[in-house]
Amino acid sequence: MMYVRPCLLSDLEALEQLAYDSPVGLTSLPEDRDRLIRRLQCSVESFAKEVIEPTDEEYLFALIDADTDRVVGVSGILACAGRHEPYFNFRLDKHYVFSPNLNQRHVQDRLILCADNNGKSVFSGFFIADKFSTKASINLLAQARILYMASYPERFCDEVIVEFVGVTNNQAESPFWNALGKAFFAMEYDQAEHYCGTLSKSFVGELMPPQPIYTALLSRDAQAVIGCHDKCFDDLLAAALSEGFSNTPYVDVFDAGPCFSCKKHELKSFRSSSVDGANAGESYLICGGDGLAFRCTLIDKNIGLYHVPTTNRRYLVQESLP
Incomplete structure (x- = not known):
């Protein structure tokens, strides 16, 4: 049997293992002990904090195997993106051009660096150990954080976004990063993702050009993965779509993974x-x-009813057993 609870400081070693096992692009679960400690401390403080409106809180939830009391999964909610540093994305945009002399009209796809998702809550850091990653456990962990949000709506923004890790090749390289990121950042994809998860994300705005980037100038491999997700997240994406999330014109700045949005x-x-x-x-x-x-x-x-505190109880009928 599984249940979900807030992450504790004592979960550090379990989170380190999950971070080690997770895909490279999952920057919200970095392989960095100091960063994980800070995230755990922030989460513990956030759960205990009196909140009137969302600010810089972050909530981490642990999926527990009740038979062993082992942490087998984790997910998070960032209460409000962009409080201390911009939350960057590329916005997919279409540029319409027309030449009267040639009587030709063209539509040019381009990417524009933006921070449009500032001021939104973010579902982040979702990962379950392979042995325990079933549709039932994915749904439980995904729905648990939404039920927490429903129990304490004042803690979160009106709109919620969730990003999915983009496509990588057999060498764990991002075709999108190889075609674009390497031109402006002197580092490999995994190093860029590591910096994104452990340092201030301001370096993205410092080095990425603010001018529109026309996708026709990228390699075909890079163009093909824009807005596409890693197939290992198919079940999680299905759970998100069933909740009402819909695709947006935003993609991740490193691997061009898709961003979905829904009103809380x-x-x-x-x-x-x-x-x-x-x-x-x-x-x-x-x-x-x-x-x-x-x-x-x-x-x-x-x-039988697994022990759940009686305060602020909330119920959600399941259409069928997973």
Whole structure:
């Protein structure tokens, strides 16, 4: 049986292992002990903090195998992007040109560096160890953080975004980075992603040109992966789409992975959840508890109620057992 709780400082070694096992492009889960310690400390403080409106809080959730009490997955929510440094993306844009002399009209795709997603909440750092990565565990971890958001809406922005790791080749290289990033950053893709996860992201704005970049000037391999995701995240993407997330014109600046967006109150698990469990049915998610006492788990008629605090309980009926 699985359940979700906030990450604790004692989870450091488990998070280090998950970071080591995770894909290169998952910058919100860096292979850096000091950075992970800071993220854990920020999360613990964020859960305990009295919040009127979202600022620089970050919440990390651990997926727990109840049989062993082992941390087997992690996910996060950044309460408000761009509070201390810009949250950069490329915005896909179309430039329309016309030549009366030649009587020719063209549409040119281009990428524009922007910080349009500042002021939005961000779902981040989602990873589950391969042995435990099933559709059921993915749905539990994904829905648990939405139920937390529904329980404490004042802690989050009106709009939520989620980015997916872009496509890499057999050598774990990004065709997009090789065609574009290397021209402006003297480093390989994995090093750039590491810096993004461990240093201030301001270096992106310092070195990436502010002028539009026309995609026709990139290699065909690079053009082909713009807005595409790593297939290992197919199940997580399916879960996001089922919640109501839709694609946006924004992509990651390093690997051109896609960015999806949804209004907080329009997330399916947010609007479908209820504080009244009278009609919870035979299969439902239940969450409860303040601060670090927050817990979320799946209940069905064959499983007794796993201990979930009674404070701020919220229920979400499952259409069918995963």
